Amino acid sequence: MHTDLFEMDIDVQVVSGAYIHWTMVNMYQGVQNVVVRFRTKASTSESYLLINSHFDSKPGSPGTGDDGAMVVIMLETLRVIATTRTPFHHPIIFLFNGAEENPLQASHGFITQHKWAKNCKALINLDSAGSGNREVLFQSGPNHPWLMDIYRKSVKRSFASTFAEEIFQSGLIPSDTDFRNFCDFGKVPGLDMAHSYNGYVYHTKFDGISVIPRGTLQTTGNNILGLVRTFTNSSILKDPSRHAEGHMVFYDFFGYFVVSYTESTGRILNTCVSVSAVLVIGISMYLMAADSFVSIGYTLRLFSLIFVLHLIGWILAIALPLLMATIFDSADRSMTWFTSKWLVFGLYICPMLMGLSAPTLLYLSISRNDKVSQPYRLQMVDHAHTLILSILCILLTYSSIRSSYFLMIPLLFHAISLVINMVTTLHKQAYYWSIFVMLCQIIPFLYFTYLFYALTCSIMPMMGRFGSSSNPDLYIAIISVLGTMLSMGYLIPLLNIFNRPKLVFLILPAVTLVIALIAITQIGFPYRPATNVQRVNLQEVRRVFYEYDGTVSRNESGYLFDFQDRRKELPFAPYVDLEDLYNISDECDKYMMCGMPIFNHRTTKSRRQASFLPREVPLQLPGVPQLTLLRKTINTTTETVRFEFELKGPSHMSIFVQPLEKVTVSDWSFLADMLLREPPFHVYFSYGKISTPLKFYIDLKTENSEFEEPLMQLGISGHYINFEHERDAETKKFLATFPPYSYIMEWPSSYERYMF
Template identity: 55%
Template sequence: MGDKQKLILAESVETPENVVKKDATLKVPWYFASGFLLFWGLLFFAVVIPYFYRLPTALTLEDAKKNVFITERAYKNLYKLSNIGNKLEGSTQNEVEAVNFILNELAQIHEVLLEDYFEMEVDVSRASGAFVYKTMLNMYQGVQNIAVKLTPKGSTSETYLLVNSHFDSKPATWSAGDDGFMVVTMLEVLRVIATTKQTIEHPIVFLFNGAEESAMQASHGFVTQHKWAPYCKAVINLDAAGSGGREVLFQSGPNHPWLVNYYKNYVKHPFATTMAEEIFQSGIIPSDSDFRQFNLFGNIPGLDMAQCINGFVYHTKYDLIDVIPRESLQNTGDNVLGLVRGLANATELHDTQAYKSGHSVFFDFLGLYFVHYSETTGVSLNYGVAGAALILIFVSMWRMAAVSRISICHVVRWFILVIIIQIISFVLGLALPIVVAYVFDNLGLSLTYYSTPLLVIGLYVCPSLIGLSLPITIYYGIQRNEKISTAYHLQLALHAQTLILALLAVGITLYGLRSAYIFVIPLIFYVISLAFNLLTTLHDRGFAWTGLLKASQIIPFLYSSYLFYIFVVVLTPMGGRSGSATNRDLYIAVLAAAGTVLSFGFLIPLINAFRKPSLVVFSLLAITAVAVYLASSTQIGFPYRPKTNGQRVSYLQVRNMFYEYDGTLSKDESGYLFNFQDRREEKPLLGTKVNLTGLVSIQSDCETHMMCGMPLYDYRYAQNRLQSKWLPRSEPIEPPASSSLELLSKTVVNETTVRFEFNLTGPSHMSVFIQPYEDVEISDWSFLRSYLENPPAAPLSYHIYFTYGIDSSPLNFFLEISKPDGDFNVPLFQLGASRHFIENEGDAQAVKFASSFPSYSILAEWPALYERYIF
């Protein structure tokens, strides 16, 4: 035996009997155990929460000489823009007033332009086109784009940087956050660059698009039709899914990691994560952005950034300037200005395809530091850390065997048992919050945390901690191994946790997800602490090794809790607008559980270093019980609050008119078509002043009628149709404006084909539904051919979603119908036309009905006319 090994044994080893007897006396008194967990809780509230909401000081006009982003000026512009009111595509506010506002601001910037440094060109264009989106053909006419090209004097570059945001609105919102916030940010960034004596290499195109909310039409029009689009080689897209706070980088590239490097070098207040990118692209977030259009139709890589805090007001009448702190504008303005300046000088812009080289792994730490590396590096790092962890675990067990004077096989056998216990703990840590979410949903108590986020701790975090701690605590309470000390047993539990994370990191890496880094971070720091403990012999000195372990887990704890807090904050309000088909509580439960497991996985077993660790488990049970009571039996658990956390209620004031083949009117009904936005559907309205007597599901209508026989507004209405409900009313709903669907001609083309030509007039938002009968085929039409050849899956019909901006001319279209037997004097197809009078509040009865909703309801409703014909 070497001298070093003798020294270790002399210093740290007693006979096994003495070790066992001394275990109890080495443990810390029981009352410190709760303090141990409380410390980590306080660390979260003292560090993570303040840094998550931290914003820079807003600059005023007194700072204007510094050539920096001036919030005061941008805020004044936001006040003017949001006060225009709702800017629905096709409305005067959007097509005239908002356009004039932007043009006036651009004219003022042009007046102060440094003409020795820059040239500035403004182009207002109109676009018409179509593309397939989800289950519908998205068709647009006369949508407007305001494009500004800022060109450095003497520049020979033929590659441009594109910066984009939109100025239109969803119905019934003034859209201060989505996306007025980003519009005024762009205006101020343009102003600063245009008035600063600096040199930039590439022209910059600032695109203010006027039709994003109708499935991103204006950006499609720009990237497919505008004269500058072919020269745009990278894009910074600016959007919102909230209002106020920091903007998050949630998409990059794709396959252009150099863009993330510019983000690191030029963004002052980083806020980004690869995990957000992968979650967004998975489709579980009910949103999309113009970034999709630039990538898909223009092959333009870039960075997609959006406001994400306070999504409760997103797309509602409460999206006002009052909820946006000036500091939030400064945060985004600083970042966008720095990023635009950096990318405008990027050498990569000359030939972006030459730098196409895979994805990036990226994330920020508390907004203080930004980390990024290539996907290839990430794969090597993940495998390397997992391998190092396995090696150190083996070394640790060898040391345990040597110090305890037993065979390593004995240690391995106990380690296998501990692994089983730890796997059970890991699974329970994830499963118990899911069980709570499932039970609450079955009881009709979804979204209890919607207005009281602290309930997430009691409902999901504490059950996860119980799951993590209970099996291992029971095990330590009953095991009687006299050869391996309790301190060593505790280390074996942490080694088992390490093994689980290592296998997860390797498995997820093999699956191709870059988010595997979230498992590697706690692994790295555990490996470092274990290596130091082994080198310093703290590994063998009772519980002495726990001090270094606790210190090493501070950074992983802060990051893991910070990361998952981001997703809970962002996804909680989305549960109020994701439809009623899925239980969104499961998403929050999974996020809370995963965050808890990663944050406390190496910490919660340490309660067994204290006496009576079961008291900690009972304390967690007590907190969970209190939370369950508050959520299920008190007003605290009621999801909705006026203004701040409203219940979104979407319905149409519908007039349905069915015309048969002979022209007779077979059905004429009026009522309200509800498309419920969250899991609770109409239940919160029962017992209020809202009269829902007669409310029924339309599921049976969906089985017998084309598109349920209803004016389904867009793809979301179509997706959620089986959960939609109908409330009939006796008084007919009169359309507030004239509209018509006219058959212009019916012409036999040949023996098997007949051509129908139609004219459709009406409001700015309409849909056409087409469904041929079984022995009939649509051989040609005036719409996009690719949609004809790839129809939506049955039972959905063809859905042409048509909107117009500044150009309100009628929609003329034709259908060529083929029938093998050439008999055209029988029903060939059904055609439905829906018109949505979005800017109209409806008749007196509809207004009275709307006024009966409680103060916490946020309505999105308007009259709609649906006419179904058989030709």
């Protein structure tokens, strides 16, 4: 480090706090951040650039991809800046946060409580949902277009997509990042970037250094270093709020450069291209009518027929892949593509092409319209495709779907081919017009093939942790339809140029049949040891229900399964004895939070899909949370009763509160906004360096002011997720029966239900 130019301050923050995260109060105590402030000595700027990654990992996972690689890149960026004599204007905060997986606690602690947080004016958030390769920019802003200008100028190997941003923000992706807290609680605009390749090993024991491509650190490091240098010398960083102007549309072009413009510019561009494309096909049909010596009315009637047929083709193109996805799911054969990605070609792409082309191919094969030639009628098929795309583009654009640029791209290039054909008069020379149609569709074909291949490589592994309630084949089918429609929508009608188009067409159902048969063999089995595993969250559970008089009404041990994908327990049947396994949905109707030690916000959401396997041998737990009623105080003035408690236990616990009928929670020691929601109320509590007991109170109010009767259920769950806790012999024996292609994220947990 050049001490004559730079200075560095290091602060280890130990912080406690709470905020509402999804359906729970997310409360933390004594979590850590390592914060580095690096600046040029001559700088007087008080506007900081914040760079964040997390050094914690999921229990059982080395965390090399998530998020060790990004931590290394941050450290190397700091080293390069410190050892080169290149001054910069704005200071940099390197935040190595210690509780992202918990979830997102340390970032909240930093942005709401750290002394340097108020100076942070822009953010680069670095995370991962995979293991290396290129990092994707999947969130920008919000409402700060200048961020994309900096990204475009700084990044050498870009990979960015508005489509990825809209998918992520829709909630379809089963992940979240610290970016949320920095934006929501600190109002810090920024860029959210993550590695998403090879998500099969994400959050598993296989996420080690051996699966990280070595070029990852260099490529991502170069990009981050370029961003840091541009950000720290940007005059905008002094007051970014003056440059908040709305959402951006952005996408990279094969990684070589980035196209970006504001949402309002996108509306104008999409509208102009769509309207122009419709005008061009109108001129084309006028020329067809003149050249065919028929009236424009006759031409429009013929076009209307072809338009209806092509619209039916669109419906079939969507319906057939979805039907395939439904059939395979109904036959318990979902996710056949999970390891063998190429199966998607026969299962979804071929049916899509078959459905899109069938109606017009059949019509062109049997029609005998001598007034308008076959080449002209084939051009009308592409015109019908243009009209459908134009209508959809306008509708999506004015529905604020920024990814509507997808439709603008093929429209633009097809309109160019139409203009060229009309100017050169190739449009009336047999099938020669198809040459420029194909040439002009090369770029859309390559772009959408590139984009949707990258998308499927990211989405397919995520389906392995998407949960069991939804059919993942439907999502992959929709992605396949969208990508194929955009890349080949103008090309597939050109089958009719062949002398025997029906014979060429029959290749599609033949390929579908062959690949469907392959998919139901062992090739289509989704899982492989170490590389493509089936994930299961498994809790070894002991649950005890205490009644109001202190008696125990239920004392049971067993295993709580939270299956992470659609196939659930079926792949385990040949190996594991699951004869007594049952779904707990009925218990969710009967007991508060299903009467189970629900872990966090995600398991709360999926609890009705969970299953329970009782065991005869009582579970030997490492410990049990200790709940102590300190005092019960009746306030006759407010007609409320206060229960004060002290809770001791493991580093991860949950508190569930369910007032009984005609009883309400009027106040408590946690966040008051949570009480505006419907009970049961969930408080997720975890601690790090500070392990002092949690003291809290709950105030209850009744309609009859009677406080010497049962008023509420109080559930306490304790989670021993660290592997320093020994599993009992029965658990070890049970875990040993799982097949090698499974990854079991397991931990002992307790649940006590009390009545007060």
